[in-house]
Amino acid sequence: MTISPTDTAAELSDALTRAMKRIRRQTMTRLEPYGITPGQARALRVLAFAPGCESRETMRLSQLADHLHIAPRSATTVVDALEEVGLVERTPDPADRRAVRVVLTADGHAALERISQVRHEVAQEYFAPISPGEQEALLQALRSAEAAYESARCTTRGAAH
Amino acid sequence: MTISPTDTAAELSDALTRAMKRIRRQTMTRLEPYGITPGQARALRVLAFAPGCESRETMRLSQLADHLHIAPRSATTVVDALEEVGLVERTPDPADRRAVRVVLTADGHAALERISQVRHEVAQEYFAPISPGEQEALLQALRSAEAAYESARCTTRGAAH
DNA sequence: TATTGTTATACTCTATAACTATA
DNA sequence: TATAGTTATAGAGTATAACAATA
Numbered sequence: 001m002t003i004s005p006t007d008t009a010a011e012l013s014d015a016l017t018r019a020m021k022r023i024r025r026q027t028m029t030r031l032e033p034y035g036i037t038p039g040q041a042r043a044l045r046v047l048a049f050a051p052g053c054e055s056r057e058t059m060r061l062s063q064l065a066d067h068l069h070i071a072p073r074s075a076t077t078v079v080d081a082l083e084e085v086g087l088v089e090r091t092p093d094p095a096d097r098r099a100v101r102v103v104l105t106a107d108g109h110a111a112l113e114r115i116s117q118v119r120h121e122v123a124q125e126y127f128a129p130i131s132p133g134e135q136e137a138l139l140q141a142l143r144s145a146e147a148a149y150e151s152a153r154c155t156t157r158g159a160a161h
Numbered sequence: 162m163t164i165s166p167t168d169t170a171a172e173l174s175d176a177l178t179r180a181m182k183r184i185r186r187q188t189m190t191r192l193e194p195y196g197i198t199p200g201q202a203r204a205l206r207v208l209a210f211a212p213g214c215e216s217r218e219t220m221r222l223s224q225l226a227d228h229l230h231i232a233p234r235s236a237t238t239v240v241d242a243l244e245e246v247g248l249v250e251r252t253p254d255p256a257d258r259r260a261v262r263v264v265l266t267a268d269g270h271a272a273l274e275r276i277s278q279v280r281h282e283v284a285q286e287y288f289a290p291i292s293p294g295e296q297e298a299l300l301q302a303l304r305s306a307e308a309a310y311e312s313a314r315c316t317t318r319g320a321a322h
Numbered sequence: 323t324a325t326t327g328t329t330a331t332a333c334t335c336t337a338t339a340a341c342t343a344t345a
Numbered sequence: 346t347a348t349a350g351t352t353a354t355a356g357a358g359t360a361t362a363a364c365a366a367t368a
Contacts, residue, residue, distance in 0.1 A: 009284035123170035
C-alpha cells in the first residue's frame with residue numbers, strides 16, 4: 001500500500017491517516033450511545049474552548065463556522081442538529097439584530113463532559129504503546145510542522161486549511 | 162480547543178487530525194487538475210500495491226472493498242467513477258462467473274505516477290520542519306500503536322477499523 | 323441455500339448561490 | 346452597498362436492503 005519503502009514522509013502521512021481514522025471511528029462508536037456525532041462534538045468543544053472569545057460558551061454562528069473551517073451555511077446545519085437535541089440554543093445578539101449567538105445549554109455541558117472523557121479514553125488507549133516522553137516529542141514535532149504550515153499559508157494568502 | 166492542557170494523548174489525536182486534514186486537502190487540490198479525487202487515488206493505490214494479492218494490479222471488487230474498509234456497494238460507486246474516466250476496467254473472473262475483477266489500465270498507471278509524485282511532494286513539504294531522524298521516530302511510534310491496536314482488534318473480534 | 327455484485331434509496335457533511343433582515 | 350444567517354439545491358462518500366445471476 002506504499003509506493004516506495006524509503007519515502008518516510010509519505011509513509012508518515014499514511015500512518016497519520018490510519019491513526020486518525022481509527023481514533024475517529026472509536027470515538028464515534030463510544031459517543032453513539034449518547035446520540036452525539038463527531039461533528040457535533042467538535043462544535044461543542046469549539047464553543048466551550050475556542051481561544052479569543054470574549055464571552056465564554058457563546059459565539060456567533062459565523063465565528064463557529066470559522067473555527068470549524070466550514071462555510072456559514074454548513075454551520076447552520078450543525079447548529080440545527082445541536083439545537084434539536086437541546087445541547088445549544090440560538091439567542092439574538094444584543095449588539096446586532098442580524099446576528100445569532102450560539103449558547104451552550106446545561107445539557108450541552110453534560111455532553112461535553114462525556115465527550116472529553118471518551119476523547120481522553122480513546123487517545124489514551126490508542127497511544128498507550130508509546131511512552132509519555134515519546135508522546136511529548138511527537139506532539140512537539142507535529143506542532144512545529146503545523147506552525148510552519150500556518151505561517152506559509154499566511155504569507156501565500158492561500159485560503160485552504 | 163483542548164480540554165485539559167496536560168492531556169498529551171488527546172492533544173496528540175487533535176494534532177494528528179489537523180495534520181491529516183491539511184495534507185489531505187493539499188493533496189486533493191494538487192490532484193484536482195488531473196480529475197482524480199482522494200478516494201479514487203486510494204483505490205488505485207490499493208489496486209497496485211495491496212499485499213497478499215496473487216495477480217498484480219487486478220483484484221476482485223469485494224477484495225477492493227475490504228482493503229478500502231468500505232461496503233461492497235460503495236466500492237461499486239468508486240469503480241464506476243474510475244471506469245468512466247478509463248483508469249480501471251471491469252473484467253470477468255475466469256474462476257467465478259459472478260465475480261468481477263478490477264484491472265488497472267495504462268491510463269491508470271499514468272495516474273498512479275502523478276498520484277505518487279503529489280503524495281511525495283505534499284508530505285515532504287508538510288514534514289519538512291521535522292528532521293529525518295524525528296520523522297523516523299514518529300513513524301516507528303505510530304506503527305507500534307497501530308500494531309497494538311490491530312492485535313487487540315483481532316483478539317476482541319471487534320469488526321471496526 | 324449462500325455468495326457476488328448491482329439497483330434503489332438514504333444519510334452525513336460539506337459547498338455555492340440567491341434571498342431576507344438588518345447595518 | 347455590505348453583512349449575518351437562512352432557504353434551496355447539489356455533490357461527495359458512505360450505508361442498508363432487496364434482487365439477479367451463479368455457486
